[in-house]
Amino acid sequence: MFENISFANPDFFWLFLILPLAIIWYLFKQKEESAFLRISSVKGFTYNSILPKLKPVLFILRLLALSAIIVAMARPQTEDISTRSKTTKGIDIVMAIDVSSSMLARDLKPNRLSALKEVAADFIKKRPNDRIGLVVYAGEAYTKTPVTTDKSIVLNALSEITYGQLEDGTAIGMGLATSVNRLKESTAKSKIIILLTDGVNNSGFIEPQTASDLAIEYGIKTYTIGLGTNGNALSPIAYNADGSFRYGMRQVEIDEQLLKDIAIATGGRYFRATDNESLEEIYDEINKLEKTEVEEFKYYRYEEKFRPWILLAGALLLMEWILRNTLFRSFV
Template sequence: MFENVEFANPQFFWLLLLLPLAILWYFLKRKQEVASLRISSIKGFTVKSIISKLRPLLFVLRLLALAAIITALARPQTEDISTRTKTTKGIDIVMAIDVSSSMLAKDLKPDRLTALKKVAADFIKKRPNDRIGLVAYAGESYTKTPITSDKTIVLSALRQITHGELEDGTAIGMGLATSVNRLKESKAISKVIILLTDGVNNSGFIEPSTAADLAVEFGIKTYTIGLGTNGNALSPIAYNRDGSFRFGMRQVEIDEKLLEEIASATGGKYFRATDNEKLEEIYDEINKLEKTEIEEFKYYKYDEKFRPLVLLAGVLLLLEWGLRSSIFKSFI
């Protein structure tokens, strides 16, 4: 009955300090409760009764009743909390991912694309109230997943992204334009593109500056990420006879000026990720910069538990009165 019970008025428990005083008073005054008779001898009085020895039971019953009343005044109660959340500012996000062959470079572990997919998956899981879509691009681009609130679909599509789906190259303008196309009809208050690349724009028929102008026109903020270590990286440089890649050291070339211009024009920010840890930090920072405003409503339901205590006190007092008026009547 009293599992997970809290007390609304715990200050009433200070009244329990009266109980030791009452016990002390009882032991000091108990002999004055009955009339005394002085006689020279008790010989001839052979009647023995246990009832007189049980007389303190009346005081115990009254004490227990008082303790029950004090506990009832403290208002024991259980609390049931139900929560409802309301998203007051939704964000639609498109993640544009470079899947060119250079994304297989091994300066991030185990390679750039695998490291990105892991960090991007963590980012998606941290955005439960937003809609997210995926765009993949290399020499051209396509929509892997339209913006959706179903994170299971997005995470599954992210796992399926791999090199070789598109003609090789780096069409930054195409990747950005496709992302804008996915968001231009969005009714969300905030629209965001996270564009990641590890190279320079060398493919596609849409200039990155043109795609950036489209993003500005539709009020879409773009965060750009340049992925790759400084200097040289172990990257694919040719094909072996069996179709696999041959790796060798190659200069890391990222058009950071272009990425900075895109981010600045659209109100976003440019980041450079040179290793796995830095990539994680960048997505964490973007996650903090683009916060969804959530209003939480809590409903409290209280179940009062003092009534059984009041009933118990009443029963104890009634029992004490009954015993005093019957069994103990001739002694008290």
């Protein structure tokens, strides 16, 4: 009966303490009003009505009516809550992803690129209130997806990223500059680039320092991630006759100083991911660092439920009055 019911004036429930006092008073009064007559025999009395024994029903009806009135005074009501969220500080994010051949190295499982795509997809799903875009780069760079709120488009584009779509190489400056170009016209409160690479800058016609200066000019913070284990990694070293890669151990080379300089200059941070777990932790850390402010509005609608209790109390009192003046008239 009281499921999903709240009470506007619950303090009135203290009035239920009156009920045991009323019961004690009733029992005491009945004892005082009872008269005793001693006779030698009751054989001459043939009246066997049970109505006198049912007389306490009148008192019980009054107690029930009083209980219903107390519940009504507590104002039972149902509460309907609707919410509406408003993003007060949106963030535009571009994820710049290295797709050079070295991203097929198998120091992460199953390889660096596949591991990155899985972690990046989880990151995107955790940012429902932000606009996200994708830039891919190798020997050159291009925009895979402009910044958008449609996460299904971004996730689909992310799943389509493979090696071989661009000339091989690692153009960090091109990847960063293309990302800056996607964000420079943004009116978002915060603009972020997450640039991931597993190598050193060896391609492209834009120097990383130049791209970093552009990011600073447009107020774009850059988080950089160096991907790859320490030491050697099983990496593509040549092509087989059927066109597939031949794998061999190669020294992992990441220009960490360059990535640190870019991050520090733009107000971001540099991270190093050496396995699947650390890569996931890095994206979780960035997710915590860049929080979107969301203002939530709650609307409350109350529906009063005290009227049925008032009607119940009235019905009980009416029943008590009718019984008192009909069936129990001779005994009251």
